[in-house]
Amino acid sequence: MxxxxxxxxxxxxxxxxxxxxxxxxxxxxxxxxxxxxxxxxxxxxxxxxxxxxGGIDSHVHISQPSGEGIVMADDFESGTRSAAFGGNTTVLPFCVQDKGASLRETVKAYHALAEGRCYTDVSFHLVISEPSEQVLGQDLPALIADGYTSFKVFMTYEGLALADYEMLQVMSVARETGALVMVHAENYDAIRFLTQRLEQGGNIAPKFHGTSRPIPVEREATHRAISLAELVDVPVMIVHVSNREAMEEIARARARGLKVYGETCPQYLVLTERDMDGLNMEGAKYVCSPPPRDKASQIACWEGLRNGVFQTFSSDHCPFRYDDSAGKQAPKGRTSFRWVPNGIPGVETRLPILFSEGVGKGRISLNEFVALSATNHAKMYGLTNKGSIAVGxxxxxxxxxxxxxxxxxQALLHHGSDYTPYEGIAVxxxxxxxxxxxxxxxxxxxxxxxxxxxxxxxxxxxxxxxxxxxxxxxxxx
CATH class of the missing domain: 2.30.40.10 (Urease, subunit C, domain 1)
Structure with a gap:
């Protein structure tokens, strides 16, 4: 043979x-x-x-519309190239439905962007921004049947945030079809309130991004998302969890027998809120949501990786260029932290950081590393032929x-961004x-x-x- x-x-x-x-x-x-x-x-x-x-990164953003005048730094060629150099073999980006746009046409457009350009395998999550009768009754169920078996809903961001009633509607479709609901859990009204107060006080620098999205904003939304999922009786994945308080909401729900799952990311293990306090606009390099927290939150997230609060470890790769008026240096971003493009690159550095800080320092075992970086992602998102080493x-x-x-x-990396927030970290x-x-x-x-x-x-x-x-x-x- x-x-x-x-x-x-x-x-x-x-x-x-x-x-x-x-x-x-x-x-x-x-x-x-x-x-x-x-x-x-x-x-x-x-x-x-x-x-x-091979690593499976089930939370990445590639070629995603990001607002007027803002351009994401990675297309499918550069994003999957960077993923491959980081030891990944599959990535799952998001097809984001724009208001008024057909969900089917959105999916078709993302396929066109990816076709023939990828170094790794890809599969798509859906993002539901407008749960119309057409979407709920026809498009979403049909797409789920076609293999788009997970979708994300947002509880924050203008144009993306769903009201509780809308959340219940899309969760009901998931209940009927067996899809998995992913939730970005932050309280939009609380963020708007805090942002307005900060801006009125002249507090507009990038470091105040974190102040506008404190832990209670994430904790409350996590509790509410779980409560809505419990009403509908549907599994839910809370993505990019950054702190102990939100983790406790997940753990309590699971103790009651609910199917509630969690994900965390490298920024919550090795970055802190102080990184956003750079001179001039340097802090914009670390602006993402939820924001990096404090050392106590880092310790909590490591505990969550060890004790099973988190099933997956993803990058939430969302790359923009820093030295670029279409990126982190967008003119409106200089008027307030609220306009700084939200997200950081990380698909290539996700696994080395987890391996070095986790396996290398005895926080997790090698087998736990494999589960958190590949196997659990495959099981969570229906990649039945991936995520493990076995015949077949x-x-x-x-x-x-x-x-x-x-x-x-940055000189070692292969993404489309012109910086890495993890510059200087030894692994x-x-x-x-x-x-x-x-x-x-x-x-x-x-x-x-x-x-x-x-x-x-x-x-x-x-x-x-x-x-x-x-x-x-x-x-x-």
Whole structure:
């Protein structure tokens, strides 16, 4: 038997086991685990390296409309290139419905932006901004049936925030179709109130972004989102959780038997609110929502990764250029923090930060790292052939040098942004080779593939959102 690729002599880790093993790959799938597997068209030597499931980043923003005069820094070519260099093999961006726009046409437009441009595989979440009768009765149920099995709703941002009644409406569709609801939980009216008071007092610098979105704003919205989901009896994922108080709402709901899940991100582990207090506009580099908190919140988020409050660890990659009038230096942004484009880049640095700060410092195990970075994402979002190393799974692999020491720097990264908020952070452990469905994309830190290597993946229903078996298998088209 001849293989297309053998990965030899590495240490394989899954969410549950760690063992020495060779991998045999054919036609984009893992077909054998063992030793002395035989001839292959290509062999990659992995002695002294970790062979892990490719990372799945289930929360990224790419080529997303961001307001008049504002341009997102990554298209699908640069965003997925950066993801691949960061050890990721699948990313899940958002198709954002504009007010008055057809949800079906929105999805079609995002596919056009991605087609032929991706280095990694992609799948799309939907964002519902206008739950009209057409959307609720026809478009959304049909799209969920077509494999868009998760959608996000916002409790903040002008033009995106849904009222409670609208939240209940879309949650009801999820209940009927088995979709998973993702919630950005921040109280829009509270933010508007605090922002107005700050601006009236002349407090307009980027650092006041955090002041306008304090922990109670997130805690209250998390409680309300869970309460609405409980009324409808639907699972819900609270994304980018930043603090203990919101975590406690999730934990209490789960203790009552509710299907409530949580996600956190690198900015809540290694950044703080003080980073937004830079000279002039430097603090704008760290403006995201929810904002970075304090050291106590960092400690809490690490606890949540260890004790199961969080099922997934995502980047919330939302890149803008800093030195650019269409990015963080937008003219209106200088008039108030409220106009600074909201979001930071992080898809390439997500996994090295978690590996170094988590596995390297004994906060989490290697197997927990795999679960938080890949396996749980696959289960949460219906990527049935991804997220683990086993016979029959997609050959999505990241080969790591666990001892490589790197100081994160913009000069090393491959995204479209002109800065990284993690500049100067030293990490130990780095992904060296990334393989997508058996095709080497990055090898020893060098790009080998062409855009178009990755493709769209149709998803099944979430393992976390259903109780009965589902035989639907996700497939690339």
């Amino acid at each position: 001849t293989y297309d690729l053998i990965i030899a002599n590495g240490t394989v880790a899954t969410a549950s086991d760690t063992f020495a093993c060779d991998l045999g790959i054919r036609d984009g799938r893992i077909v054998a685990l063992g030793h002395g597997l035989g001839p292959a068209k290509r062999t990659i030597e992995a002695a002294g390296k970790l062979v892990l499931p 799974m997609d050959a999505d692999i990241a080969i790591w040098d666990p001892d490589r020491e790197v100081t994160i720097s 130990r452990g780095w992904p060296m080779t990334t393989i997508v469905r058996g095709q080497v994309v990055v090898r020893d830190g060098e790009m080998e593939a062409q855009p178009g290597t990755g493709g769209y993946v149709r998803r099944a229903r979430s393992t976390y959102a259903r109780s009965e078996p589902d035989n639907h298998t996700g497939s690339r088209t």
